[in-house]
Amino acid sequence: MSTVASQKRGFGAVLWDYLTTVDHKKIAHLYLFGGGFFFLLGGLEAMIIRIQLAVPENDFVSAGFYNELLTMHGTTMIFLAAMPLLFALMNAVVPLQIGARDVAFPFLNSLGFWLFLFGGLILNLSWFLEGAPDAGWTAYAPLSVTSPGHGVDFYVIGLQIAGAGTLIAGINFLVTIINMRAPGMTYMRMPLFTWTTFVTSVLILFAFPALTIGLFLLMFDRMFGSAFFDVGLGGNSIIWQHLFWIFGHPEVYILILPAFGIFSEIFATFSRKRLFGYTAMVFATILIAFFGFMVWAHHMFTVGLGPVANSIFAIATMAIAVPTGIKIFNWLATMWGGRITINTSMLWALGFIPSFTIGGMTGVMVAAVVADYQYHDTYFVVAHFHYVIVGGVVFGILAGLHYWWPKMFGRVLHEGMGKLTFWTFFIGFHLTFFIQHFLGLMGMPRRYWVFLENQGLDTGNMISTIGAFFMAFGVVVMLINVVYTALKGEKAADDPWDGRTLEWTMASPPAEYNFKQAPLVRGLDPLWIEKTEGKGQLTPAEPLGDIHMPNASFLPFLMSLGLFIAGFGFIYQVDYDWAYILLFAGMAMTLGCMLIRSLKDDHGYHIPKDELEREAD
Amino acid sequence: MSHDHSLNPETMPNEPEKATEEGKNKFLGFWFFLGGETVLFACLFGTYIALRNSTAGGPTANELFGLELVFMMTILLLTSSLTSVYAMYHMKNNDFKKMQLWLGITAILGFTFLGLEIYEFTHYIVDYEFTFRSSAFGSAFYTLVGFHGGHVTFGLAWLIAIMIRNAKRGLNLYNAPKFYTWSLYWHFIDVIWVFIFTVVYLMGKVG
Secondary structure, three states: HHHHHHOOHHHHHHHHHHHHOOOOOHHHHHHHHHHHHHHHHHHHHHHHHHHHHOOOOOOOOOOHHHHHHHHHHHHHHHHHHHHHHHHHHHHHHHHHHOOOOOOOOOHHHHHHHHHHHHHHHHHHHHHHHHOOOOOOOOOOOOOOHOOOOOOOOOOOOHHHHHHHHHHHHHHHHHHHHHHHHOOOOOOHHHOOOHHHHHHHHHHHHHHHHHHHHHHHHHHHHHHEEEEOOOHHHHOOOOHHHHHHHHHHHHHHHHHHHHHHHHHHHHHHHHOOOOOOOOOHHHHHHHHHHHOOOOOOOHOOOOOOHHHHHHHHHHHHHOHHHHHHHHHHHHHHHHHHOOOOOOOHHHHHHHHHHHHHHHHHHHHHHOOOOOHHHHHEHHHHHHHHHHHHHHHHHHHHHHHHHHHHHHHHOOOOHHHHHHHHHHHHHHHHHHHHHHHHHHHHHHOOOOOOOOOOOOOHHHHHHHHHHHHHHHHHHHHHHHHHHHHHHHHHHHOOOOOOOOOOHHHHHHOOOOOOOOOOOOOOOOOOOOOHHHHOOOOOOHHHHOOOEEEEEEEOOHHHHHHHHHHHHHHHHHHHHOOOOOHHHHHHHHHHHHHHHHHHHHHOOOOOOOEEEHHHHHHHO | OOHHHHHHHHOOOHHHHHHOHHHHHHHHHHHHHHHHHOOOOOOHHHHHHHHHHOOOOOOOOHOOOOHHHHHHHHHHHHHHHHHHHHHHHHHHHHHHHHHHHHHHHHHHHHHHHHHHHHHHHHHHHHHHHHOOOOHHHHHHHHHHHHHHHHHHHHHHHHHHHHHHHHHHOOOOOHHHHHHHHHHHHHHHHHHHHHHHHHHHHHHHHHH
């Protein structure tokens, strides 16, 4: 079952393999292509938004369509692009970094992916069925309750299904990192990307259920006539804002912490130094996560919670700047005195520092309650969160993809095209969003589909739109780079970057069982330790033996498909009785598959020792 | 080699639910899952507390709730938690028949609880016209208590599935974690009920 053999199979066999796989490396590919597809969709929506706003009183799109675009752009980018792309990197790398043969729950790993994909499909099918959701990605009640048509229903059901997948993925990474570490891989020897994945998973575990409940309440109000947000029957629409942001603010850290981890790996590797202040970095990560749960109301300063609540949340918010600052200085100190290599990954990391620092600084600005009344719902906020999410998360994902592409696919991404992507995207990004700070300060509100002429907003918006085209160009070059690399790319060595962590001890791409023998970890940066002592490879911690492997399964796909079908049942039972057939059939399919999974023994299989010995020859 | 003899009941270790790597992972993963469930119910409790006086002219909590019925439900569910502990005790002693017996008693208690809950809801709907749609209080009440009831239903279905599946083959290291995670789930449902009893019913009567 070597990788060479698997490349010779026909298309049908490969498709079936990916539909049933429970291998974390293949699930990483699925997340990458699923998330990448939605990233392109979200990008397309962003381009239409920018074209509409290029000139005053433009009529490129209608007002209603514009509302759908901005809602779907935000929802898609956060839930269906950024998170899955991070999951792609986590799946590809974390088990390797801790010396594990797979994740703790390979079956659930697959289920998490398919739930995400089918949730994303439901959300996007709304474009073809009576229109997309149009209440903003935050879907505030009562707007989201009263929004006509089925758009918001697709939002509710799609996110509910995708969110379940995310929760499953989070639990899986937690158990993997706690239980599956190789001998000697203590917590304080874990690479920072593993650490940030761990802390992110804690955030997912405790933040996503709040969204689940929020979505349920919205779903009940819209589809089953309950009165949670209906003021006429005593409801309270602020509950939605609380639930959404109790989830929504940790979500920001769910996105950014893995990116911090990626940069930490890249700075250490390409500065030829161990990460400066490793302990402080771990501590800062935990502190950010901890604070991340206590600041949700800073999204609601203008709601009227009162000066005491606002002040507490403002101070907690500003406090997050401290651990984040620790991180920024540690990255700088890692480079200080190092032998720095500048390549595409490193360029993204270097570009990240000033970009993210600007985003952090405007973050402290909007945290100041009094000033926030001016910034709230203007382009200043739009600029702020794009500096954080694009300048932090997207840069991190692109840096990580260039860094780990050789390990994921066995080929190195083209450096020239990578640098072209970086420079066009980087310049385009600052062109697009820097000017939006000033547009916001001049009073341009967010989410409006037109602006008036001669109010000082014309030039700024034109510059912003031009910048967006630079970014789009960079993304297109990146796509060409991926195709070129797949066809003609340079074959990757096992350790192309002179790496420090365990993933670089193995073949690119690794065998399906990852480690033939669990490695013995002797410290932080285990591979680097062996390199400095002249050995260059890890000592095995166990004798060669049979390797236990999980069975592939088609059930995760079917379970998710069942919920997908039931989702349409839920959406359309409001209008049509036949929709109940979909609802019950879909739920029966999902529950039936769960029952089969519970009742049918699945012991996996073993790769015998002699086969492993033969492969070594 | 090693993979088959570990399923032999004669050599059952002290903690069969955590004796294999899969078992250890399940044990830990399920605890994390319950952590997420805790947040889930916390959000429902928060929503309920915010809306519990929003009766929109309908019956109030004080008028609706009768503590006698709810007290019986509480006793039933708490006892079922105790009987599930007996079942796990027998699992650790590798006494499959007694485990099944106590699980069966647990299931009967669970079904009785569920029956009383259905009676309670019907009573409110028929006699008081207090429904899911009549007020924000109604929506919050039926959602919180109904989510709990849904968990009880799912737990009972799960229990019966694994009891029937393993009825003939007895305990082994593959199914012991399944029984054990089920018992964790059942305890969790019980703890949630204690909070529902306090926050919904007791506070509804006096608060």
